[in-house]
Amino acid sequence: METLVVDHPLVAHKLTALRDVRTDSPTFRRLADELVTLLAYEATRDVRVTDVTVETPLVSARGVRLTRPAPLVVPILRAGLGMLDGMTRILPTAEVGFLGMIRDESTLKAQTYATRLPEDLSGRQCYVLDPMLATGGTLAAAVRFLFDRGAQDVTAICLLAAPEGIAHMDETFGGTGKPIRVVTAALDERLNEQGYIVPGLGDAGDRLYGVV
Ligand SMILES: O=P(O)(O)OC[C@H]1O[C@H](OP(=O)(O)OP(=O)(O)O)[C@H](O)[C@@H]1O
Ligand SMILES: O=c1cc[nH]c(=O)[nH]1
Ligand SMILES: [Mg+2]
Secondary structure: OEEEEOOOHHHHHHHHHHHOOOOOHHHHHHHHHHHHHHHHHHHOOOOOEEEEEEEOOOOEEEEEEEOOOOOEEEEEEOHHHHHHHHHHHHOOOOEEOEEEEEEOOOOOOEEEEEEEOOOOOOOOEEEEEOOEEOOOHHHHHHHHHHHHOOOOEEEEEEEEEOHHHHHHHHHHHHHHOOOEEEEEEEEOOEEOOOOOEEOOOOOHHHHHHOOO
16 A cells, blocks of 8 residues: 655645644635645546547647546545545546445444445546544545445545554555555644544544534
């Protein structure tokens, strides 16, 4: 599995503001949206394209267009929804599937409460959106759903990742030879006793959707 920590001053600037406990929900939503677009630019570096020729007003020119079928983008509800607009802004023809997952805060195990994915993902490139990669239980389950339906490769875009989550993904998929990438704005220090990323940004879903 490949992990890419995007090293860019604008990414660091927006992430710092997201971490700030004083950032209110409307600002948090806007920053998350902007940050995803920057991460998505890096995450889509390997998106498949097909050679085409276009007519400019002057001559024929060679170029590319996205290979069809377009990639599948899968936000993990609830918090991943806050990343969908930022992603589809740069990949407007993407198909969108949904996974609803919640982590039981006492066991830290992920439970799936909704799946709305194409049945057949043979040969498809997939992008999973979830702001937080903590223990990795949620992302591992989501990635398994996609590979079970035939996905060719999966890239997860996470605002923040913990070393424990990256290690869990490596242990789960490392020996499978499946192409998986995690693209994140930062690899934080650790998880605390409650499974929260430290220094982190708190509960991403609550901060996005106004509980705090
Ligand atoms: O890596 P893990 O330890 O599995 O934890 C990460 C998950 O926890 C959060 O979702 P949460 O369960 O809080 O649901 P929500 O999006 O509805 O807030 C987050 O958005 C991830 O999906
Ligand atoms: O730090 C964390 C860990 C899991 N989920 C969150 O929203 N934040
Ligand atoms: Mg939450």
